Amino acid sequence: MMHIDSADGTPIAVHETGEGRAVVIVNGAFSTARDAAELAQSLAANGLRAVTYDRRARGDSGDTPPVDPRREAEDLAAVAAAAGGGAAVLGHSSGAVLALFAAGEGVELDHLFLSEPPFHFGEGDPDPELPARLQRLVDEGRPAEAVVLFQREGVGLPEDVIEQIRRSPMFDALVPLAQSTVYDAVLTRELSTPTAAMQAPRAPVTVLCGVQTFPFLRSAAERLARTVAGAELVSVPESVGHRPDAAATARVVAERWR
Template identity: 35%
Template sequence: MDEVKTTRCGARGLVRSQDGTRIAYERYGDGPPVILVSGALGTAGGERALAGLLARRYSVVAYDRRGRGASGDTAPYAVEREIADLAALVDAVGGAAGTAAVHGTACGGALALAAAAAGVPVGPVSVYEPPYGPEAAARRSRVRALLDRGQRGAALDAFLAEGAEAIGPARPRPALEALAHTLAYDDAVVGDGAVPAARLGRVHARVLVVDGGASPSWTRRVARSVAAAVPRGRHRTLTGQTHQVAPHVLAPVLAGFLDECRAEEPAGT
């Protein structure tokens, strides 16, 4: 782990992934570690509100996924490299136990589950509206086709027009367009859009799958399917919430889940 610097945005630091890529993160609070994995076009900065709420009881790490913010990006892209990024963070912040809880939003949730299935030593995993299903797949296919033709601006327009992804606080268009290429990364993480039941069956962690009661009905169908595919999964719907979930509504649900999981741990772990 590279030098950590404390700023008004928390303690900032860098870790190096297996391929040497520098992954930048922000850390808030003290206590058991929790890593936040952002969704499409998300950065560590977009997780600050949720991180601040969880930091009352946990040490919360929000990071720039590769190709975003202050993190590097090593070609060619591969989902396995993003999994290795998360593994490097777990290793850096996991302390003596060598593990950390993980929460992922949308495509970040799909990445968190893929990492857990690949054997990354995560603790409890929570995800908010992982974007599997044919509806989300059709949207990503349109965006990916534009990116493949080098039409980054048009791809961003197509993505934003759907209004279906939580991308954090409002940011200038140039900032979003600079991240548009990472929409292809998220497409790779989710794959063909089908709920990967076989992969999810290899997740041994406790998993909470959350959706919003005001989101489209297909998101709840997907969330229930993901929870059912995970051996230790459960499902929760937040009344009145959409894909742009309010941090102050989500935070106590996540904290309650994490507290419950900690209470169930054997003594001395």
């Protein structure tokens, strides 16, 4: 692991696996670089260099207020530059939204692989006050409540699933990521619909979607592929339940990024 400084001085923790052309992995909600380890290994097995990083307010990375998607775009720019430039990016869930936003902001990325990005296109958006409510819980020292609130209103998990997670050992690992839920809530609220710049990125775009995923995500992937000029939609049967299959996803990337 190494740390690089983003544009505002925030330290970002970065890991590299394998050799070859770089693919920067951008995780979704409640994820750190560690969660992408299997995917990184699969990319390396396909002759690529996987670059994983902790998005700000997660894992070994720092955080600097205010919460702003442009700062996360700067983080990705710094990671891609440190990887040597000319990198592809593989973003999953909110990480896919961030990757496309960064490209629209002018971050140099040579290919965009967007896995099940949760674009609402202005339909069924969460409460616009959700980011402020999450931040208030974090500031009041109630991170566990922020995690549950984001699961309920930001992700839309059913109450029984939330309760199962709350009672499981994994919940303790989610609580330290409470501040990151504010970033994801702001990102998906402000970018419910891709901006004009996001709809016309300079890099090729491949949209990935599992066959057995949430209907909302399938619809979003299909609509995004129609919206972004020249985008390709690829179904990944092995990816189930909004979890990208490492081997299958790496294969899709390697076939298009040599």
